[in-house]
Amino acid sequence: MTFTTDRSALPYVPELMARPEVEGIALCGSHRQGSDDTFSDLDLWVFVEDSVPLSEAYVLEQMLPATARQEMLFEGRDDTLTPHLVVNLLAEDGVVNIKALHTGVLRKFAEEARPSLDPQFLEDLENYATMHVLHDPHAILLEHRTALRERFVSTTGEWLVPALTARYASLYWRSVYQGYLRAEAACWHHLLGEMVELLAQLEAACDGRLPSPAKWLLSETVTGRAPLVRALSTIQAEIRSVNCAEKPSVLRVYHSLARVESEVLATALPPHGLWWRKVFTERLPNLALLPAHQALQQRAMAAATLFRDLV
Template sequence: MTTTARCIEHLTRNVPSVEAITLCGSHRQGTSDIYSDRDIWVFCANDEPISEQLATTAFLPAGADCEVLFEGRDDTLTDHTVINVLTDTEVLNLKILHTRVLTAFSAQDPTLDGQYLEDLENYTTMQVLHDPTGVIATHQGWLRHHAVDTIGDWLLPPLASRYASTYWRSVYQGVLRTEEHAWRHLATHLIELLAQLGFAQAGVLPPPRKWLLSPRILTALPDGAGLTALLDQLHCTSTTNPDAVLGFYRALAAVEDALLHTGELYAGMWWRGVFTERITHLAHHTGRPDLLALTQAAPRPRTAP
């Protein structure tokens, strides 16, 4: 029996306060590689006084080689603690937390906050290894009903609004102000938001940010390769070349057309109006006819069929 299996067996058989055990992280997602640790979350009874000392003495089988991760906490009662167990084949990352952490999270209203989205994806997709009373199954069922099955209602509208706002700001920084680093930062965020929109519109929670733009994750989207190509194009585009910057927005428009439906939410791709309306106004206001010529090659909002 491997050390990992021995640790899990010890937790299920010899630690009465353990209520459930789940597999999280890249091993659950199918994105693991030789550098990945195995993320195991151990849910304990709420009255169990969790501490690093308890975790290393009572939660591990005899002889397990472990390294405590320092996360700025002293050895006092906490909602969770994390330890690394060095096994014969891998690093076993044990996160030990109270079940009330999951209960409190489930009681939250869905939000666009990045940490909420990442936690929601983790909690709803974690693989159950031990759940004798069904506590994980109950919470996962509620979260799927409350937040996952309804992402079209609560996630898509604010995501689209944030995308539109970032789009306009990026055009100002890249086309009008030619702020190289500011534009590249905003454009990168724009690609991230577009990927999230693609997943959400497909009815799937966006993956964690560190995997969001991975080519092996993006293959699940209709034009995932287009998003990867956008990143490559962005990295070699300079704001000193206006035609190249507009070329990025034209390529972005093509990916938008492939990923986003033409329903009411995206009617006209209204954010493209920054070229056809706002910059046109600014060209007249500032006496810069060159802006008018520049925007002739810019993406246009869609017209009604």
């Protein structure tokens, strides 16, 4: 389904705009961020007055035309536990995903939002702060979107970059132990996978943007991110092919990560530099000095030599 800026041409939007209880309509999801394809749903967020008793029956019978065709598909949602209601409708060119929620949900989020790396918070924040407003007669959506952008988007360098960097560094340190010292393959692959995702998130934050939702985080179709995503995809392939017992191969993965780290953090270098790499140049040599780890000396020297020029 191809997005058009003509509101009257979008399925169900004219009918929803005519409803007095509808206080706002926004385009979210892949169509909003320009990564849509022929498989993408059209995601419409419909904000209604707080006094409206939201139910599937109300949305279908009161807010939508009688010709609306609902897709009878259970997606695993339990809307009794969430502050919104989702209805999937079949349109001529695809599926229209209507998320109906009280305007108070947006208001509460904007008022109570605090910096966090919680995935759900980041996804909600990204949606609210970047939603494409289609209908907003009282400027409610614009007011809260502007406030969220000022608090969280224009300040990513102050709160999001340090938080993501700290988490990345922590995983880096742990992963070296699990991969280079212990050869815990499953643990190492898991930690490296998270680190790759964090680098993708950091790229957006360093550029003053909020990270894309998880399913688009490593997509080349998101504007301007293709070179980074290709680099991370190459590293992912390296990670999958590495046997943790082959220590030089493990080191090469970290060397590949170092090139991306340096590029991503070029404009947002932490106060103590890329300190996590000192696990190779300082911690491993120190461990090798201990009587219990004398067998580590050769490996510690190889790692320190490789990374000395990068620290």
